[in-house]
Amino acid sequence: MIKKIKVSAPGKLMLLGEHAVVYHRPCLVAAISQRLFLEGEKIPENKIFISAPEMGIFDFAVSPFDLEKEQPKEVKFILEAIKNFFRKYKVESGLKIKTKSQFSAEYGFGSSSAVSVCTIKALAELFQIKMGKKEIFDLAYKTVLDIQKVGSGFDVAAAVYGGILYFLTGGKIIQPLKVKKIPLIVGYTGKKASTSEIVKRVKSEMEKNPDYYENLFDQIEKIVEKAKSEIENENWKEVGRLMLENQKILRKFKTPSKKYGVSSPTIEKLIRASLEAGAYGAKLSGAGRGDCIIALGKEKEKVEKAIKKAGGFPLSVKIDFEGLKIENKI
Missing domain, CATH: 3.30.230.10 (Ribosomal Protein S5; domain 2)
Structure with a gap:
């Protein structure tokens, strides 16, 4: 026993x-x-x-x-x-x-x-x-x-x-x-996000405008299906491009922010910094408004340095x- x-x-x-x-x-x-x-x-x-x-x-x-x-x-x-x-x-x-x-x-x-x-x-x-x-x-x-x-x-x-x-x-x-590896880079925004709060706000907004959000979710589904096979093929440049597409759609949400959707100025700043440092793609990870961003790329140190310079906190993360x-x- x-x-x-x-x-x-x-x-x-x-x-x-x-x-x-x-x-x-x-x-x-x-x-x-x-x-x-x-x-x-x-x-x-x-x-x-x-x-x-x-x-x-x-x-x-x-x-x-x-x-x-x-x-x-x-x-x-x-x-x-x-x-x-x-x-x-x-x-x-x-x-x-x-x-x-x-x-x-x-x-x-x-x-x-x-x-x-x-x-x-x-x-x-x-x-x-x-x-x-x-x-x-x-x-x-x-x-x-x-x-x-x-x-x-x-x-x-x-x-x-x-x-x-x-x-x-x-x-x-x-x-x-x-797949056994992925060139993932992670940066913390410095702000904790309330997942349940953001999900509830999106739900409330979706009930007012269901067709608009169903269309966005359909677009995200297509991206996920493409990314699934590209990850298994280890085609990281294409996965990075798909991450950027996904991020673009998340910015189209009308809540919590009319300008940034579920993204935020801090998230966008860290994404920009990652891309300028050579990342293939970057996006928020999770409910948004805070928590982490993820980036893909071979230039890990360079991207992490850029995230830090932009006010983020690089995190050492493996799968x-x-x-x-x-x-x-x-």
């Missing part, structure tokens, strides 16, 4: 297809080498203890009977995942959970999804319940939706499967691409091909 388990899952970066993926179009997402680690342990006391130092949480305690109550945002995803697991498998126990992350929640690398995935995997091992990747995805996706109310699940898929994925809303298709994994068990 397993008493203690340590698991980890990668963060994510959206490559192409953000926003459209919420409306039943495909996207391309990459799992990244920065990981979130979670240790889980069954304890005899009927309490759940959580330590998440990066989030400023030390020995937070809650009774399993209080899981229905509103919880602090720093522990929400862990407790919602525990509640969903307990309900689904009709089990219960006291627990000790500790998390450690290699990336800041500020970057928009999908820490909420990674911690949900890790919690469910740790519980499956502790309670000796066999769960396949898709079952873990489904329960973690439900957890994220229960809290955020919106989302397509691509970040959950990246945390479970790893690699570069062709993904369709809700996990209807989760297909790993046959993770392992996905969710067990680090050790006792």
